[in-house]
Amino acid sequence: MKKVFVNNDFADVILNRHSVRLFDPTVKITREELQTLITEATTAPSACNLQSWHFVVIDTPKAKEKIKKAVLKFNYPQIDTASAIIFVVGDTQSHVVYRDVWQKVYEDHKITKERLDQIFGTFLPLYENATSDFLKLDATIDSSIVATQLMLLARAHGYDTNPFSGVDFENIVPVLGLDPKRYIPVMGIAIGKMAEKPLLTTRYDATTLTEFL
Ligand SMILES: Cc1cc2nc3c(=O)[nH]c(=O)nc-3n(C[C@H](O)[C@H](O)[C@H](O)COP(=O)(O)O)c2cc1C
Numbered sequence: 001m002k003k004v005f006v007n008n009d010f011a012d013v014i015l016n017r018h019s020v021r022l023f024d025p026t027v028k029i030t031r032e033e034l035q036t037l038i039t040e041a042t043t044a045p046s047a048c049n050l051q052s053w054h055f056v057v058i059d060t061p062k063a064k065e066k067i068k069k070a071v072l073k074f075n076y077p078q079i080d081t082a083s084a085i086i087f088v089v090g091d092t093q094s095h096v097v098y099r100d101v102w103q104k105v106y107e108d109h110k111i112t113k114e115r116l117d118q119i120f121g122t123f124l125p126l127y128e129n130a131t132s133d134f135l136k137l138d139a140t141i142d143s144s145i146v147a148t149q150l151m152l153l154a155r156a157h158g159y160d161t162n163p164f165s166g167v168d169f170e171n172i173v174p175v176l177g178l179d180p181k182r183y184i185p186v187m188g189i190a191i192g193k194m195a196e197k198p199l200l201t202t203r204y205d206a207t208t209l210t211e212f213l
Pocket residue numbers: 017018019020021075162163164165166167187198199200201
């Protein structure tokens with residue numbers, strides 16, 4: 001995939017990403033560009049290529065007011081000023097279409113029939129017999145990875161972001177219009193043009209967090 005980004009400086013995209021919590025409210029991002037961002041983000045890896053993520057885009061004043069019912073108040077500034085919020089939720093039923101996903105990989109001549117049968121024989125039973133906790137954890141991991149990729153792609157498109165999980169976890173999924181038996185909340189990502197310099201954070205010394213076995 002060859003792609004020209006507004007910001008193609010890899011080091012700047014990654015190392016200068018900071019959470020922005022106040023955006024220029026006059027900036028609109030088209031739905032086409034938001035969809036492009038999501039499409040690009042879904043090149044992220046996922047367990048067994050299950051892609052157990054789902055996205056809800058909030059880009060109108062009415063939709064913003066609606067989700068605020070299930071978002072903690074300290075996150076209102078981002079919601080009020082962002083061009084859009086992309087809420088990432090995990091899909092605990094993604095294995096239901098798993099067969100179709102891999103069938104397509106086979107039909108696109110990317111894997112042999114033997115490999116296809118091996119995948120169906122190995123991974124499918126793992127998910128079909130999985131506990132609810134396993135499916136939720138799997139979906140949370142996949143969705144967190146795609147969310148990170150989405151934030152970095154937003155930088156490549158010339159925007160900044162704030163990930164937030166300060167929400168009412170019991171109610172956010174129904175407020176987003178989704179089935180809470182199937183989808184689990186992961187995080188919202190507020191996206192837009194920075195209106196205030198972000199707080200610069202520090203990190204623990206990674207050598208104190210690292211073990212070599
Ligand atoms: C899973 C997750 C949840 C977060 N929730 C919130 C939130 O509810 N509100 C907020 O202002 N920031 C939230 N943040 C942003 C963090 O505070 C921020 O990433 C951290 O302080 C490091 O700062 P940086 O993003 O500028 O590097 C969240 C970040 C992550 C990854």
